[in-house]
Amino acid sequence: xxxxxxxxxxxxxxxxxxxxxxxxxxxxxxxxxxxxxxxxxxxxxxxxxxxxxxxxxxxxxxxxxxxxxxxxxxxxxxxxxxxxxxxxxxxxxxxx
Amino acid sequence: xxxxxxxxxxxxxxxxxxxxxxxxxxxxxxxxxxxxxxxxxxxxxxxxxxxxxxxxxxxxxxxxxxxxxxxxxxxxxxxxxxxxxxxxxxxxxxxxxxxxxxxxxxxxxxxxxxxxxxxxxxxxxxxxxxxxxxxxxxxxxxxxxxxxxxxxxxxxxxxxxxxxxxxxxxxxxxxxxxxxxxxxxxxxxxxxxxxxxxxxxxxxxxxxxxxxxxxxxxxxxxxxxxxxxxxxxxxxxxxxxxxxxxxxxxxxxxxxxxxxxxxxxxxxxxxxxxxxxxxxxxxxxxxxxxxxxxxxxxxxxxxxxxxxxxxxxxxxxxxxxxxxxxxxxxxxxxxxxxxxxxxxxxxxxxxxxxxxxxxxxxxxxxxxxxxxxxxxxxxxxxxxxxxxxxxxxxxxxxxxxxxxxxxxxxxxxxxxxxxxxxxxxxxxxxxxxxxxxxxxxxxxxxxxxxxxxxxxxxxxxxxxxxxxxxxxxxxxxxxxxxxxxxxxxxxxxxxxxxxxxxxxxxxxxxxxxxxxxxxxxxxxxxxxxxxxxxxxxx
Numbered sequence: 001x002x003x004x005x006x007x008x009x010x011x012x013x014x015x016x017x018x019x020x021x022x023x024x025x026x027x028x029x030x031x032x033x034x035x036x037x038x039x040x041x042x043x044x045x046x047x048x049x050x051x052x053x054x055x056x057x058x059x060x061x062x063x064x065x066x067x068x069x070x071x072x073x074x075x076x077x078x079x080x081x082x083x084x085x086x087x088x089x090x091x092x093x094x095x096x
Numbered sequence: 097x098x099x100x101x102x103x104x105x106x107x108x109x110x111x112x113x114x115x116x117x118x119x120x121x122x123x124x125x126x127x128x129x130x131x132x133x134x135x136x137x138x139x140x141x142x143x144x145x146x147x148x149x150x151x152x153x154x155x156x157x158x159x160x161x162x163x164x165x166x167x168x169x170x171x172x173x174x175x176x177x178x179x180x181x182x183x184x185x186x187x188x189x190x191x192x193x194x195x196x197x198x199x200x201x202x203x204x205x206x207x208x209x210x211x212x213x214x215x216x217x218x219x220x221x222x223x224x225x226x227x228x229x230x231x232x233x234x235x236x237x238x239x240x241x242x243x244x245x246x247x248x249x250x251x252x253x254x255x256x257x258x259x260x261x262x263x264x265x266x267x268x269x270x271x272x273x274x275x276x277x278x279x280x281x282x283x284x285x286x287x288x289x290x291x292x293x294x295x296x297x298x299x300x301x302x303x304x305x306x307x308x309x310x311x312x313x314x315x316x317x318x319x320x321x322x323x324x325x326x327x328x329x330x331x332x333x334x335x336x337x338x339x340x341x342x343x344x345x346x347x348x349x350x351x352x353x354x355x356x357x358x359x360x361x362x363x364x365x366x367x368x369x370x371x372x373x374x375x376x377x378x379x380x381x382x383x384x385x386x387x388x389x390x391x392x393x394x395x396x397x398x399x400x401x402x403x404x405x406x407x408x409x410x411x412x413x414x415x416x417x418x419x420x421x422x423x424x425x426x427x428x429x430x431x432x433x434x435x436x437x438x439x440x441x442x443x444x445x446x447x448x449x450x451x452x453x454x455x456x457x458x459x460x461x462x463x464x465x466x467x468x469x470x471x472x473x474x475x476x477x478x479x480x481x482x483x484x485x486x487x488x489x490x491x492x493x494x495x496x497x498x499x500x501x502x503x504x505x506x507x508x509x510x511x512x513x514x515x516x517x518x519x520x521x522x523x524x525x526x527x528x529x530x531x532x533x534x535x536x537x538x539x540x541x542x543x544x545x546x547x548x549x550x551x552x553x554x555x556x557x558x559x560x561x562x563x564x565x566x567x568x569x570x571x572x573x574x575x576x577x578x579x580x581x582x583x584x585x586x587x588x589x590x591x592x593x594x595x596x597x598x599x600x601x602x603x604x605x606x607x608x609x610x611x612x613x614x615x616x617x618x619x620x621x622x623x624x625x626x627x628x629x630x631x632x633x634x
Contacts, residue, residue: 081308081395088396088414089344095408 009066019060026053105611106512120216123208124612126510129193131215136190139181139222144575146174151534151568154561158552167551168237169252173229175240180261181222183495184353187360188271188306189218191502192299194510196275198603198610199293201284201619206277210270217267224260228253239549241350244331244342248323255324262317265310268356272306275299284602286621293601293625294383298363301387305352305359309395313349316342340405347398355394357491358458359387361498362429365451367625368501369433371599372448373440376626379432386425393422403471404478412471419469426462430455446520447597450501453528457493461486464539479549482542485535493531500527500578505597507586512609514592515585519577526574533567600624600631 026049033045059065064075107126119127150170153160162170197205205211229235232253238246247254279292279300292300319342322328329335331342370377377383399407399415433455442448464486468474477483508514537560542548546557553561595604600623606614623630 078308084396085312085348088399089341089348091414092340092344092399092407092411093338095410096406 009063011060011063011066015060019056022056023053106607106609107612108609121212123204123212125193125197125204125208125211126610126612128211128215129190129195130510132185132189132193132218133191135215135219135222136182136186139177140186143174143178143182144572146170146177148568148572150174151565153551154553155565156562157555157558162551164551165237168239168549169235171549172236172239176225176236176257176261178491179240179353179357180264181225183357183491184268185218185264185271187364187495187499187502188268188275188299188302188356189215191295191364191499191506192271192275192302192360195506195603196296196299197278197282198606198614199296199601199625200279200282201287201602201615201621202278202282203613203615205274206281207274210274214267214270214274217263217270221260221263221265221267224263225257226260228256228260232256241346242317242320243346244320244323244339247320248331255321258317258320262314265314265317268306269310272303272310275303276307279303284619284621286619288621290381291621291624292384293363294366294377294380294387295360295363297384298359298366298387301391302356302359305356305391305395309349309352309356312345313353316345316349319345340402340407343402343405344398347401351398351401352391352395354490355390357495359390361454361495362387362390364498364502364505365433365454366429367599367601368447368451368505369436370626371597372443372445372451373437374443374598374628375436375440376624376628377432378435378438379428380624380626382428383432386428389425390422393418393425397422397469400469400474403474416469416471420466423462423466423469430459430462444521445504445517445597446515446524447501447505449521449524449528450497450504453524454494454497454501457489457497457531461489461491461493464489477542479547480542481538481546481548484548485537485539485542488535488538493535497527500524503582506603507582508589508592508596508608509603510609511586512591513586513589514596515582515589519581523574523578523581526577527571528574530567530570530572530574534564534571535567537561537564537567595633598628598633600626600628600633604633605631 030046030049033042033049038045058075064072107124113121119131122128149161150167153162153167153170193205193211197203232255233251234253236242236247236250236252236254236257238250238252238254242254242258247258279296283292319328319330323330323332329337331337331339333339366377366383397415397419399411400419403412403416444452464482468477468483468486504515504520541557541560541564544557544560546553592608594606594608596608597604602619602621603610605619628634
């Protein structure tokens with residue numbers, strides 16, 4: 001991770017607004033999925049949208065797209081842990 | 097033994113400040129460690145008092161000294177105080193802060209101000225928890241697990257207690273971040289990963305669990321608030337919610353939290369046993385990696401708390417299997433400690449006696465845990481006093497006795513004075529005896545079918561309950577003797593030298609008490625933590 005990467009990278013307003021609009025669109029999509037009966041796709045669809053939204057926030061608003069390998073690995077470790085925690089609850093929820 | 101008086105460079109007298117501000121605004125890891133020690137140990141004594149009251153109530157069937165509502169509140173506060181205010185923050189906060197930076201050859205932790213902030217968060221959270229006892233609808237009565245739907249509906253002051261625990265959770269996360277960074281970045285020259293003392297390895301594994309699992313507790317507690325304040329219905333089946341999901345969320349944190357409690361304790365034992373057996377530890381790498389294995393595998397077994405909660409059979413199978421997997425790295429540690437003792441020149445002083453007790457009591461606690469990890473037998477013992485006995489064997493017989501071992505082993509280093517050995521051994525003998533009478537009786541009662549969390553019981557359980565209560569008194573007498581002897585020794589006892597026990601880790605190579613910045617110049621490490629010959633220790 002270089003000093004330039006952390007201190008000087010500035011994301012343009014245009015890009016930030018585009019990400020914001022994408023987040024709003026995805027939020028609308030989440031509401032739509034919740035209001036329509038799409039079976040098990042309801043859960044997977046909502047999770048997929050949530051993943052994309054958090055990915056956008058982490059990449060652009062939290063600048064992770066412009067960070068070095070160490071921070072990305074640490075983030076990956078936290079996300080992998082979270083995914084395992086959520087995934088293991090499905091051993092219960094899916095088989096009740 | 098040489099005698100060394102505190103020097104002007106000692107961390108006790110060089111801040112330029114006096115009174116309480118020299119402590120509560122200090123960024124020195126040793127002062128923060130002692131702040132944690134006294135605050136967490138103070139809460140331990142509160143928890144002990146509540147535990148004695150609970151045992152007194154159970155001495156006879158029916159109303160002995162309290163009714164059902166008071167009993168519910170008392171066991172809840174006993175659990176919350178012991179778990180969230182003593183065991184979880186105790187060992188990392190107190191001995192992790194006091195010893196770990198010195199053991200890796202550092203002057204302080206990586207983020208000293210964050211370290212002080214962590215203690216402040218702990219103190220603020222503790223004050224909020226205490227406030228919840230005397231305000232609103234009175235002390236929470238849900239049990240320390242805050243299970244829904246009861247926690248969402250009870251009129252007692254659950255909201256404030258939950259908020260206090262939420263704040264304490266942040267303290268734990270920040271301590272974890274600080275310790276991981278410190279161990280990665282501040283090791284002295286030559287302090288390779290293969291030369292880290294095993295206490296540091298255990299603190300490192302613990303810190304990762306604190307960082308990765310504690311946020312789940314925060315989220316869970318926020319959801320309880322959402323239920324109570326907003327009526328969100330997240331766990332209400334009539335509104336599409338799922339009460340079992342609360343149990344998942346709670347135990348995703350709270351089972352790994354058991355390893356936050358026990359891993360540092362195992363680190364203490366791994367450091368004490370080689371010193372008092374005068375032998376290098378057996379299987380260093382396996383003990384170190386088993387800490388990481390316990391941290392990783394132990395984070396995946398939470399479902400074994402829910403075998404009778406209506407969870408799916410598939411989940412029961414998976415979580416039962418994983419629970420048995422955790423027994424492997426735990427057993428590796430026990431076998432390696434015993435192998436270290438084999439043909440050692442064993443010296444039975446107080447730290448070692450507590451460490452040896454740990455091996456026995458933790459083994460009993462661990463093996464009785466497998467009875468609950470097996471789904472079939474768990475159905476018989478679930479929510480009985482067997483669980484209470486098992487839990488206390490692991491937490492008190494394990495983490496508690498290791499804490500006492502650490503107190504006798506390391507506190508003289510920081511005070512420059514030592515307790516008297518004979519009263520310490522008498523205290524240990526009383527505590528060990530009282531402990532087993534108290535908690536083994538509970539396990540037998542549980543196997544006979546006595547449920548937990550009731551203030552009364554059937555008449556056939558009366559004799560063993562009386563025995564158990566007498567055990568609690570013996571334990572309490574031992575505890576009082578230990579405390580009087582230890583603290584009298586620390587303030588007025590015989591002065592001790594730089595290395596009273598003959599240890600080979602770095603904390604024994606600096607003056608007693610340690611200077612503020614620990615080392616005159618950065619040490620260069622040339623030998624392993626248990627290589628007594630190369631360390632020049634006889």
